[in-house]
Amino acid sequence: MPRGVCGRLASALRGTRAQPPAVAQRCVHLSVSRPSPDQSERTRKPPRAFDPALLEFLVCPLSKKPLRYEASTDELINEELGIAYPIIDGIPHMIPQAARMTRQNKKQEEMEQQ
Amino acid sequence: MAAPRSWGLWSFCCRGWSRVLPGCRLPGLRSSWPRGPLGARPLSQEKRATETHFGFETVSEEEKRGKVYQVFESVAKKYDMMNDMMSLGIHRIWKDLLLWKMRPFPGTQLLDVAGGTGDIAFRFLNYVQAQHQRKEKRQLRAQQNLSWEEIAKKYQNEEDSLGGSHVMVCDINKEMLKIGKQKARAQGYKAGLAWVLGDAEELPFDDDKFDVYTIAFGIRNVTHIDRALQEAHRVLKPGGRFLCLEFSQVNNPLVSRLYDVYSFQVIPVLGEVIAGDWKSYQYLVESIRQFPSQEEFKEMIEDAGFQKVTYENLTSGIVAIHSGFKL
Numbered sequence: 001m002p003r004g005v006c007g008r009l010a011s012a013l014r015g016t017r018a019q020p021p022a023v024a025q026r027c028v029h030l031s032v033s034r035p036s037p038d039q040s041e042r043t044r045k046p047p048r049a050f051d052p053a054l055l056e057f058l059v060c061p062l063s064k065k066p067l068r069y070e071a072s073t074d075e076l077i078n079e080e081l082g083i084a085y086p087i088i089d090g091i092p093h094m095i096p097q098a099a100r101m102t103r104q105n106k107k108q109e110e111m112e113q114q
Numbered sequence: 115m116a117a118p119r120s121w122g123l124w125s126f127c128c129r130g131w132s133r134v135l136p137g138c139r140l141p142g143l144r145s146s147w148p149r150g151p152l153g154a155r156p157l158s159q160e161k162r163a164t165e166t167h168f169g170f171e172t173v174s175e176e177e178k179r180g181k182v183y184q185v186f187e188s189v190a191k192k193y194d195m196m197n198d199m200m201s202l203g204i205h206r207i208w209k210d211l212l213l214w215k216m217r218p219f220p221g222t223q224l225l226d227v228a229g230g231t232g233d234i235a236f237r238f239l240n241y242v243q244a245q246h247q248r249k250e251k252r253q254l255r256a257q258q259n260l261s262w263e264e265i266a267k268k269y270q271n272e273e274d275s276l277g278g279s280h281v282m283v284c285d286i287n288k289e290m291l292k293i294g295k296q297k298a299r300a301q302g303y304k305a306g307l308a309w310v311l312g313d314a315e316e317l318p319f320d321d322d323k324f325d326v327y328t329i330a331f332g333i334r335n336v337t338h339i340d341r342a343l344q345e346a347h348r349v350l351k352p353g354g355r356f357l358c359l360e361f362s363q364v365n366n367p368l369v370s371r372l373y374d375v376y377s378f379q380v381i382p383v384l385g386e387v388i389a390g391d392w393k394s395y396q397y398l399v400e401s402i403r404q405f406p407s408q409e410e411f412k413e414m415i416e417d418a419g420f421q422k423v424t425y426e427n428l429t430s431g432i433v434a435i436h437s438g439f440k441l
Contacts, residue, residue: 051308054308054310057282057308057319057320057323058310058318058319058320059318059319059320060318061312061313061316061317061318062316064320064321066320085318088288089292089295090295090309091288091291091295091309091310091311092310092311092318093288093311094310094311094312094313094318095286095311095312095313095316096316098311
């Protein structure tokens with residue numbers, strides 16, 4: 001199994017090297033070098049990943065139209081209605097109560113319609 | 115609003131709730147009061163529009179949603195343990211029976227609604243994985259002489275141990291989903307599982323997407339059951355199956371007596387002692403009594419467009435599995 005081989009290689013490398021968490025340190029360095037408010041996919045991926053494959057299934061609960069995943073803000077956006085559903089802890093919150101408006105004009109229009 | 119509420123309480127206190135016929139407080143449901151001895155129709159349906167039941171209380175529909183949310187938010191952490199204590203572990207068998215009735219095969223797309231802590235999802239994954247392993251074993255036995263290319267291919271591919279099956283767990287309560295995710299991580303479930311926070315009455319899924327839709331012990335907490343059923347019909351593929359595991363009406367009078375005593379005397383006390391929450395468990399047992407009977411629920415499912423609707427009673431009708439197909 002390739003994974004087993006890699007595991008053995010990694011442990012061998014760790015044995016020869018004096019500093020075991022060298023690789024880990026580099027990763028931390030990388031993530032620290034990015035500004036913290038920037039929640040890009042690469043730094044967030046290991047602990048809480050949103051699998052873009054879910055986009056095939058998910059639609060806006062109100063209009064049943066497909067959504068766009070916005071990686072920078074970790075939201076699912078419905079362009080048509082101008083609403084964005086947050087993804088918290090890797091769980092998309094697909095309820096209108098949790099959503100926020102992306103555009104002020106759209107909000108006015110919607111309020112008038114209602 | 116005070117009058118109906120107190121009347122509801124009075125009727126309960128008089129222990130005549132099996133003989134009580136209040137005005138209908140089940141908006142959106144064309145079912146009658148479930149405990150009417152002759153299956154009597156509701157006396158008045160004027161207040162149907164905005165009122166519904168929360169246990170034996172009458173509340174507005176907006177209130178019910180919030181109250182149910184609070185109930186599950188407070189019980190989430192001890193949910194599984196309380197289930198074991200209250201049902202003496204039998205709920206595991208009920209859920210296993212639901213899976214056995216479903217008989218999923220590898221490649222099934224399952225939507226588990228109100229599946230917060232993931233009991234059904236995990237069972238589904240186990241079942242499908244076991245099926246897949248059995249299939250592989252059979253294949254191996256059949257092909258004892260593999261060519262070198264095939265052996266090399268086996269080492270290269272990360273074979274999907276689930277055979278393409280996927281389960282989507284949808285719940286409206288964040289706490290329940292959190293607990294479910296923690297459980298998944300603790301028990302090592304990674305692939306084929308997704309968690310979504312959504313409303314059963316307005317599912318965030320496209321039409322014709324899932325092979326099976328399950329809702330276990332969740333539908334009685336939905337404010338508009340008919341809307342949830344319609345959404346279920348919408349998201350299922352043609353040929354898809356709707357399965358609902360829910361507490362229902364007991365058909366045996368002796369069991370019914372014991373069950374009532376147990377429900378109203380023991381369960382809230384257990385809730386108070388173990389989880390420190392009498393009210394939530396009082397709501398739980400009351401909501402069970404408010405849920406329509408097997409036949410009525412079957413009619414509701416048929417109204418939503420499902421066909422070949424059947425139900426199976428478990429444990430003398432304490433629990434029933436309703437099944438319907440979208441054809």
